[in-house]
Amino acid sequence: xxxxxxxxxxxxxxxxxxxxxxxxxxxxxxxxxxxxxxxxxxxxxxxxxxxxxxxxxxxxxxxxxxxxxxxxxxxxxxxxxxxxxxxxxxxxxxxxxxxxxxxxxxxxxxxxxxxxxxxxxxxxxxxxxxxxxxxxxxxxxxxxxxxxxxxxxxxxxxxxxxxxxxxxxxxxxxxxxxxxxxxxxxxxxxxxxxxxxxxxxxxxxxxxxxx
DNA sequence: CTACCGATTGACT
DNA sequence: GTCAATCGGTAGA
Numbered sequence: 171x172x173x174x175x176x177x178x179x180x181x182x183x184x185x186x187x188x189x190x191x192x193x194x195x196x197x198x199x200x201x202x203x204x205x206x207x208x209x210x211x212x213x214x215x216x217x218x219x220x221x222x223x224x225x226x227x228x229x230x231x232x233x234x235x236x237x238x239x240x241x242x243x244x245x246x247x248x249x250x251x252x253x254x255x256x257x258x259x260x261x262x263x264x265x266x267x268x269x270x271x272x273x274x275x276x277x278x279x280x281x282x283x284x285x286x287x288x289x290x291x292x293x294x295x296x297x298x299x300x301x302x303x304x305x306x307x308x309x310x311x312x313x314x315x316x317x318x319x320x321x322x323x324x325x326x327x328x329x330x331x332x333x334x335x336x337x338x339x340x341x342x343x344x345x346x347x348x349x350x351x352x353x354x355x356x357x358x359x360x361x362x363x364x365x366x367x368x369x370x371x372x373x374x375x376x377x378x379x380x381x
Numbered sequence: 382c383t384a385c386c387g388a389t390t391g392a393c394t
Numbered sequence: 395g396t397c398a399a400t401c402g403g404t405a406g407a
Contacts, residue, residue: 219388221388228388229388230388236403236404237403237404238402238403238404252388252402252403253401253402253403254386254387254388254389254401254402254403255386255387255389255390255399255400255401255402256389256390256399256400256401256402257389257390257400257401259388259389261388274388276388298391302389302390303388303389304389304390305389305390314402345388346388346389347387347388347389348388349387349388369395
């Protein structure tokens with residue numbers, strides 16, 4: 171297919187069958203791809219957060235399975251889409267079945283289908299299209315319909331390697347917006363990237379690792 | 382059934 | 395920087 175050649179194959183399930191923290195760090199720089207009736211939209215992942223199965227009171231899985239979070243308990247390599255404040259946010263499910271961990275995608279750098287994103291978001295400013303977990307879902311038309319959707323084929327929703335993938339620095343900080351478990355640096359982002367969300371203070375004082 | 386609240390956003394000072 | 399609108403989902407009566 172033309173599109174899968176342009177953006178590479180969908181990442182294999184083995185990519186997701188690991189600790190959420192490792193997946194969160196390595197998702198940076200990958201391409202989140204969404205094809206719908208109105209066209210193709212693609213963004214480069216620049217910010218993620220890990221939500222763990224054990225000892226993480228900020229995770230939706232912390233109090234067990236329910237109808238909303240069931241995807242977190244299912245197989246890895248699928249989407250977990252949830253609703254909050256009348257908006258949607260997308261995660262990728264990680265680790266193995268029953269280990270209810272996931273990685274929230276918090277921001278993208280718009281790559282493909284920017285005019286369509288501008289229509290969906292009702293703004294032209296590139297910085298406002300995909301900066302924030304609910305904004306990127308609106309730009310890519312990701313809704314609860316896609317909850318549980320497998321990301322393993324280049325069909326509706328998938329993640330691909332960048333064709334020119336290079337080593338890049340990864341910064342981390344505490345997670346944004348959570349009201350508990352503020353002790354672990356489970357947020358990962360590309361430093362100095364304008365499309366990263368969050369307050370400047372979090373993005374300025376950071377630890378770095380190379381990936 | 383109702384009450385509450387949040388892994389947010391956009392408008393505003 | 396601050397703050398209120400937002401409404402689906404969950405919990406509890």
